[in-house]
Amino acid sequence: MKDRFSILDGNNFLVSDDRGNIQPSYDFPTGLFSFDTRFLSTWILTLDGQPLHALSIDDSLSYKTRFFLVPGEPTHYLDSKVSVIRSRAIGGSLDEELTLLNHADQETEFRLRMEIGSDFADLLEIKNQREKGGHTTPTVEPNALRLTYRRQAFHRETVVTSSTPAEIDENGMTFRVRVGPHGEWTTRLNVDTVIYGARGEDVRAILPLGGRRTAADIAAEQTELIGHAPKLGCDCEPLAGAYRRSLNDLAALRYESIALGVRLLAAGLPWFMTLFGRDSIFTSLQVLPFLPEMVKPTIVMLAGLQGSRVDDFRDEEPGKILHELRYGESAGFEEQPHSPYYGAADTTPLFVILLDEYERWTGDAELVRRLEHETRAALTWLDTYGDLLGTGYVWYMSRNPETGLPNQCWKDSPDAISYADGRTPEFPRATCELQGYAYDAKLRGARMARIHWNDPAYADRLEREAAALKERFNRDFWIPDREYYALALDPRGRQVDALTSNIGHLLWSGIVEESRAPAVAAHLLGPRLFSGWGVRTLADDQGRYNPVGYHVGTVWPFDNSIIAWGLWRYGFRHEAGRICDALLSASHYFDGRLPEVFAGYARSLTDYPVEYPTACSPQAWSAGTPLLLLRVILGLEPQGDHLIIDPAVPPGMGRVELLDIPGRWGRVDALGRSREPHEEQPSPPALTLPGG
Incomplete structure (x- = not known):
């Protein structure tokens, strides 16, 4: 019990x-x-x-x-x-x-x-x-x-x-x-x-409902929202259970914002029942193909609270997107800087990525035009305040060491960023995934500028900057003898060489050179990172590895969903399917509700995923994980006014049918079926770990 x-x-x-x-x-x-x-x-x-x-x-x-x-x-x-x-x-x-x-x-x-x-x-x-x-x-x-x-x-x-x-x-x-x-x-x-x-x-x-809803009101609202989602029919019980549970949890996590009186997604219970820039953006990306109406209020809210000045206490800078918004006493009396707090280096490029992805799915060009100023400001931040050392990379270091977060990437615990031997680098730090997000944001900004803002010159400039960033990144972050990308650069430009799950986010962003993608995929699915239940945050032979350490060896479902998406992007469908299958198998042991995080013990050591004692549950981006996995399994990708459907269902999953997928195309259906071992099928390309 x-x-x-x-x-x-x-x-x-x-x-x-x-x-x-x-x-x-x-x-x-x-x-x-x-x-x-x-x-x-x-x-x-x-x-x-x-x-x-x-x-x-x-x-x-x-x-x-x-x-x-x-x-x-x-x-x-x-x-x-x-x-x-x-x-x-x-x-x-x-x-x-x-x-x-x-x-x-x-x-x-x-x-x-x-x-x-x-x-x-x-x-x-x-x-x-x-x-x-x-x-x-x-x-x-x-x-x-x-x-x-x-x-x-x-x-x-x-x-x-x-x-x-x-x-x-x-x-x-x-x-x-x-x-x-x-x-x-x-x-x-x-x-x-x-x-x-x-x-x-x-x-x-x-608030529109006065903040006073009866149980009947809540039941009706949740039923209506879930009724808008596509209908899933499948032979895989863990997938069906996780999908149902995710929709219920996402509906339950919506709250009315005092600031704008709109429905937003809280990040997770119990610690994070409020708006979080990073969590809200990633969750929005996960749910976009299923419940796009949940996404627009988040985009508008983040744009409305975009940084407009330099404020050391709140880590605020012009163009920067918030990290966290709080309403309590400590924020009100400025004992904490959370009203709102801007201590995140990834929310700003992720905001641009989300806005473009939202328009690609929904066709809501009016919102892209309305938020042109905010989007340009976010892109400008990448090359100004974001580039602390003037090296062409996004760095982070809190403006306020007393109250600010030291690590301002998604792995924001104090010991999360380290060298392979366990030492921690000095500040500022430029983690690898930040550069991937910046690369993707520039390309997406170029697309919006060319199609919606009638500014081809700006689009050309952004594309040139993205290409230069990709070339620079693949030169400075790649570790040739280990065949993976460094976790970060330290202030002297030296590689912080730990092997981490962050390299999967690089695949999602598209910044990885094609020739290096197989080695990255091999590491992600190799025994050092892949536990059998998912990809660990830190490889098990690194100095700070701890299977129950918050960001140094545990498995994060949201992290894995982005990694699976990245593998899919580079054509590694079999490998993406292994991650999907592992996480859905894990969800069965959590009654369909993937927690914020669970332990990184090898599957050969435990017959079930081991709980992390203080994990948030439900948590928004964990609730969104089965939805993104379903997108990866069915190979859903918007292209103009059409939805590309290219399923690669993992073996043993059987039939997967998703009906009434919403988007600019109206509503369409997707169907996929796994090939069973006795059926003829092409063998997936073999991946060999570097050095073996």
């Missing part, structure tokens, strides 16, 4: 233990959260002073959970004369129904107690274990417990009410009830969260 359970409606989410309880915790954020603030940190149910234990839990829906509980230790379950059902749903507020069932043949008196408290912790404070600057005041009202937090103009409240009379004190509610033989008693608790604005109003009132 899982030890943590969550429900969410995008703007609000709750994480509890397997009994439905919330207890103060800083190692993993349990609680009721809304817009980066924890409104409940204590929510503990007891019966006659005893804790309750779970018999069964129904968490099949993202916004509802039901716990079936009995008192006493598990060995006493068969003797229990009473049970409790906790049924909760979230939708703007939290509603929890408590049903007590008396299984005895005589009337019995019970004392049901709910301990209630809130620390109003900022999510970033929980993650970094920082002290709060304000104070909380509990107030007992006739039928409510009101918890109020104030710090100057920062004002939040939690209001708990009950449908039946209760003894209310500053720490909770007590119900003393008599239940007849084989009878039941029910009460409904409502937890209302209030985010006060400068004028004393609940700021969520400005």
